[in-house]
Amino acid sequence: MGFKGKKNNYYAPCNSFLNDVIDKRQGIPISLALVYMEIADRINFPMQGIGMPGHFLIRPDVAEMEIFVDTFEGGEVIFITDCQERLTQIYQRPVVLQPEFLAPVTSKQFLMRMLTNLKYIYLNRQELQKALAAVEIIWVRLFW
Numbered sequence: 001m002g003f004k005g006k007k008n009n010y011y012a013p014c015n016s017f018l019n020d021v022i023d024k025r026q027g028i029p030i031s032l033a034l035v036y037m038e039i040a041d042r043i044n045f046p047m048q049g050i051g052m053p054g055h056f057l058i059r060p061d062v063a064e065m066e067i068f069v070d071t072f073e074g075g076e077v078i079f080i081t082d083c084q085e086r087l088t089q090i091y092q093r094p095v096v097l098q099p100e101f102l103a104p105v106t107s108k109q110f111l112m113r114m115l116t117n118l119k120y121i122y123l124n125r126q127e128l129q130k131a132l133a134a135v136e137i138i139w140v141r142l143f144w
Contacts, residue, residue, distance in 0.1 A: 004072075030117065050105065
């Protein structure tokens with residue numbers, strides 16, 4: 001369907017807004033993962049979100065399945081060794097891959113990560129009202 005990672009202007013808020021991601025067919029790993037997961041669910045091939053630090057992935061919702069899909073890289077299928085390499089690239093130093101880095105996330109954790117991304121984007125842009133709105137949504141929707 002032509003979805004791909006938005007590599008230039010990565011930190012633009014529109015890369016986290018599903019309407020923009022669907023219209024432009026570009027986004028960041030977590031927003032593309034959500035679109036991919038919804039499509040997979042509709043064809044009865046459920047996927048799980050994987051909250052790897054620095055780079056969100058998905059994988060088939062099958063016990064003991066050790067393959068992952070990198071939606072940011074056009075749906076590339078990767079393995080645990082690839083995840084290790086991606087972590088080293090992201091953090092520009094060796095990172096020991098911990099099992100919890102590849103654990104599935106809950107819907108609540110998924111939403112929290114998306115909103116936290118937006119909060120940091122807005123803070124870096126000095127858009128404090130929008131950052132506060134993201135914090136309020138996190139607090140009200142996720143903790144009440």
